[in-house]
Amino acid sequence: MRISESGDCITAYLKGDIDHHSARGIREDIDALVQMKQPALLKLDFSGVSFMDSSGIGLIMGRYRLMSLYGGTVKVVNVPEGLAKMMNLSGLSALDIIERRGEKIESTK
Amino acid sequence: MKAQNEMSMSFESRSSNEGFARCAVSAFITQLDPTISELNDIKTAVSEAVTNCVVHAYRNTIGKIYINVKIKENSVVVIKVRDTGCGIGDIKQAMQPLFTTAPSDERAGLGFAVMQSFMDKVNVRSKVGKGTTVTFEKRLSCRVGNG
Ligand SMILES: Nc1ncnc2c1ncn2[C@@H]1O[C@H](COP(=O)(O)OP(=O)(O)OP(=O)(O)O)[C@@H](O)[C@H]1O
Ligand SMILES: [Mg+2]
Numbered sequence: 001m002r003i004s005e006s007g008d009c010i011t012a013y014l015k016g017d018i019d020h021h022s023a024r025g026i027r028e029d030i031d032a033l034v035q036m037k038q039p040a041l042l043k044l045d046f047s048g049v050s051f052m053d054s055s056g057i058g059l060i061m062g063r064y065r066l067m068s069l070y071g072g073t074v075k076v077v078n079v080p081e082g083l084a085k086m087m088n089l090s091g092l093s094a095l096d097i098i099e100r101r102g103e104k105i106e107s108t109k
Numbered sequence: 110m111k112a113q114n115e116m117s118m119s120f121e122s123r124s125s126n127e128g129f130a131r132c133a134v135s136a137f138i139t140q141l142d143p144t145i146s147e148l149n150d151i152k153t154a155v156s157e158a159v160t161n162c163v164v165h166a167y168r169n170t171i172g173k174i175y176i177n178v179k180i181k182e183n184s185v186v187v188i189k190v191r192d193t194g195c196g197i198g199d200i201k202q203a204m205q206p207l208f209t210t211a212p213s214d215e216r217a218g219l220g221f222a223v224m225q226s227f228m229d230k231v232n233v234r235s236k237v238g239k240g241t242t243v244t245f246e247k248r249l250s251c252r253v254g255n256g
Contacts, residue, residue, distance in 0.1 A: 017128055019124075019127050019128060019156055019160065020124055020127055020160045020163065020164060021124035021125055021127050021128065023215070051131075051149070051152060051153075051156075053153050053156040053157055053160065053220075053223065054157060054160075054216075054217050054219040054220050054223050055160065055215075057217040057219055058214075058215040058216055059215065061217060062215040082145070082146070082149055085150075085226075085227070086153070086223070089222065089226055090217065090219060
């Protein structure tokens with residue numbers, strides 16, 4: 001996973017499969033940097049993610065809680081079509097942190 | 110309904126086997142020529158069930174996970190994921206969306222909800238102290254015929 005910083009924003013480019021096994025390492029890498037820099041915005045870029053189960057939802061919600069502690073926010077961006085179903089089911093849309101690409105997220109059910 | 114093809118496997122409840130399990134099942138199902146989205150649904154449901162064995166059934170220990178896949182008439186796939194771990198006391202409560210006994214591990218409590226929404230049927234049998242069997246079924250829109 002690549003993580004980049006610019007100004008008050010940290011972007012993590014997630015890739016491959018996100019499951020219970022891989023989520024731990026991703027979480028540790030992101031949290032170490034967030035705790036050090038305390039950015040206003042954490043972007044989770046999902047463009048390189050090929051598979052995700054509910055562990056990915058736990059990962060997003062956990063980072064949302066962490067960022068809230070610092071008064072910051074999370075944005076989930078570039079969600080591939082194949083993950084839309086999982087994102088919809090998660091109820092994350094209620095938190096308004098999934099950045100919509102066209103109508104993709106809404107239309108798939 | 111008689112199975113037209115069948116596969117069984119067992120492996121240790123290590124988290125590194127989660128990816129192996131969903132890919133092995135997916136490779137077996139490939140003979141039905143499923144769509145990418147059907148394959149993804151099955152991989153996701155298997156991942157949820159196997160992760161539950163790793164995280165909950167055998168919490169802090171390593172046990173065996175058993176998977177059986179049957180291909181039946183009309184491209185119906187039946188998948189069983191079984192453990193001999195701690196079991197579930199209240200199945201109805203466990204299956205409620207957002208219910209989790211492991212919030213500190215960042216579990217979302219969505220595993221069963223995902224299985225139910227991605228599969229056609231989900232059945233859970235469990236005995237405390239004996240283990241749990243989750244069975245799910247999905248009919249694929251397959252172009253390839255029987256046999
Ligand atoms: N194989 C199992 N053995 C014992 N308990 C289980 C098993 N599967 C599920 N459970 C219990 O059912 C609850 C709900 O399971 P579910 O998969 O829906 O959510 P979760 O695993 O807690 O969170 P998530 O799947 O979103 O990471 C679990 O918290 C656990 O208490
Ligand atoms: Mg689960």
